[in-house]
Amino acid sequence: MSVDRYEAVIGLEVHVHLGTRTKIFSASSTAFGEEPNSCTDPVCLGLPGALPVLNRAVVEAAVRLGLAVGSHIRPRCRFARKHYFYPDLPKGFQISQYEEPLCEGGAVEFRLTGESRKVRLTRIHLEDDAGKNIHDNSGVSFVDFNRAGVPLVEIVSEPDIRSADEAAEYMRALRALVRTLGISDGNMEEGSLRCDANVSLRLRGAEKLGTKAELKNINSFKHVREAIEHEIRRQTAVLDRGEAVVQETRLWDPDRGLSQSMRSKEHAHDYRYFPEPDLPPLAVDQDWIARARASLPELPESRFRRYTETLGLSAQDAGVLTSEREIADYFDAAAKACAAPAKKVANWIINEVLARVSDPRALAAADLPVQPAALAELVDLVEKGTLSGKLGKDVFGRMWQEKRRAGEIVASESVAVVSDAGLIEETCKRIVAAHPDEVARYKAGQSKLLGFFVGKVMKEMAGKANPKTANEIMQRLLG
């Protein structure tokens, strides 16, 4: 068998919770982690006689997303009922959009191992989430309807994705996008971002699509990659045996690292879509679209281009900085407050700041020990030579620990670099006099020993000597 014989063709359906305060069709809270069934009301519980009323903040959020990916926003769209029976689905149908979605077309741009990629979108539509079944050990099942009615956008891609890695990067890009837009926390642990994957294989070079399987229940970047890789291997084996892939829906089991068939095409749900009669068609006028467009922040991809093209950052650094909205915001704020080149600020953030937080979203926290302006101050002290790189790192550590500004630490504890050439020269002379053997070896050509001498000087001066000055003086003394 050979994986390379086949090309994978993958399309993703990504569900994103929109972070509105209230539900899509009623006024209860969307808060996560509350007491089960405490954030409910007659509408989201599907009680008889309750009627949905559309939350305009939800539409606003989806329109912003549509504009950010270049979708066409339909001036008039409709909701539709999608029917199936399940205990967590209170009405016996989901209110979704079918023939007339809010957004059509558009594309998501991102990079895969340095290469620029573009995945086209079929559509983005609105729908309500279902509740959650909870099974306990005694065989009793419960349903928590707090999640029922939480607004979702479903982002349906064209089958433009060719690998598991690309699928994961696409998901990351979407997550960064919705977080930058401020329309979702993109929190995968809380189920704010979930995906189904349609995977098929075809012989390399073939035009015609193969038979696809739909993978459900994928809820982390890691699972996206694992589930798709597994599915590609599974279908490859089927095809290599000369068999046909069965069109079916498969449930990904992340614990066991495999998928199981849920239902075949013959047993596929007939969702019996029809226009939701309780909701009139939704009109989104040009004014509304214009206001939404005007409110768009700088998006991750244009930030990336600005960082690489205008600020001269490497693609790798720009990639790290734009991977989370909070990192990029932090970087922008620090770079703005700093006289030193942006590249220097980027290094400090990547090497020092990010090393100290487990979740980069913490960079937006008001109680973050080192705020962007404080970092900028430190970077400037280092760049001016007031602090050596080594000292700067120490000072940063203390800033983080003690929540103090760099200037304050330097002023109060004389940790600044000694740039007094006379003082440094005295020390250098002492070191040279104390190490005649090394001097002789240096003079015999072992120029690497310069580091040894400078190191001794730095040690003698408790690391406070300006390393550049010490280097120059030592070189001169050693002749």
Added chain:
Amino acid sequence: MAWPQVAGVSIADLADGVRARKWKARDLVESYLDRIARLDGRLGCYLLVDADGARARADQVDAALAAGRDPGPLAGVPIGLKDIFVTRGLETTAGSKILRGFVPPYESTVSTRLAAAGAIALGKLNMDEFAMGSSNENSAFKPVHNPWDLERVPGGSSGGSAASVAASLCAGSLGTDTGGSIRQPASLCGIAGMKPTYGRVSRYGVIAFASSLDHPGPFGRTVEDVAALLEVIAGHDELDATSIPSPAGRYREACAAGLAGMRVGVPEEYFQSGMDPEVEAAVREAIDQIAREGAKLVPVSLPHTKYAVATYYLVCTAEASSNLARYDGVRFGHRTAEASSLDELYSKTRGEGFGAEPKRRIILGTYVLRSGYYEAYYGKALRVRRKIADDFRAVFEKCDVLATPTSPTAAFKLGERMADPLQMYLADIYTVAPALAGVPALSQCCGFTKNNLPIGLQIIGPPLGEEAVFRVGGEYQRRTDWHKRLPKDPS
């Protein structure tokens, strides 16, 4: 003690009497409760009588008056609610076993508005299960008997709402009309009932049968009573996205505005074979009288009328199959005693909980909506529905209202049509087209058969043309005495 004599007294007179302190709201309530206790055993109008709640609310109205506050235009008026309106803390079943024991934690918009206007709900009225039926025989609990002849049906699905007003077991009531469920029972019980424009009255808290067709509306002994109730319940409700964002009209004033300049269309399609000759004669005489009182008659045609019943049964079954999906035994209502799997929980719960008619419609509607057939059935039905609405739009260029019969026959006998659903569906033949078009339509009494069974006249208006309807209906009623006849109390 002797309570006030309430049989046949109008809503306006009752409210005026309470506000003038001629009688106490509490005494009115006692009077109706006494009639219910004595008579409803033979009639079957009420599924639930909330005597304590009604007394408490009546006392509040009396206390408000004593304190010099105005309890509202319907001060102390005892009313009944079809059991399709959800009532906080009061069991609401929609006439179905599947909802037995369901006590809603919230209240419908219209019952809230009635209470705020001072009306006093006496209880929940019997109905065909989930409003599916034209005889009230599909109630899962008991049939309703027509007060004019206990052997006969009151019509449906709001049979309890119509019969209770006819028998003076409440002064007015609320029902819902999906294909004729207010107008047809109003006709068969000799009272007035209106299906307003779609969206004119909020559906919030009204258990859905067919969402795009469900019209809540009032019943009253007189056209003015209907107008008085409609003034209170109509108007925009932000909890119903299909509610029309404009205030209620001045319907009582319209009832007295006279016929000057009114053009009354008479659609030929509503006077064709299949109608009982006695019904036709009475309706034609009523229309002639309206002309004699000053209206101009205009012969008109609604050419797509013949497709209305078929279209109606596609749309309403499709929507019903969807709306009834939520009765799954998980959150409320009936749940089967034992099930070994999820599928069995569903099939047994629904199999036990639903009666024959909802089952029939769920199956039909599921068929209509299935993948690949949507266009052939539901899609086509929606297109025909637009044609039917276009018919109305076109005729209302030429006339202000239409006058037609409400039902092709007077009340039929209990059991007579139960074996033949198609025959039952034809009872709706004159009422479904206005429902599909969403236009307002009133039924009021315009005569009696030889057997002393009431005959109904239907007056149909353009969208939001309730005032025009009330002008014609109000004037006709002022010139006739049919509404003054009362059925004998059953012994």
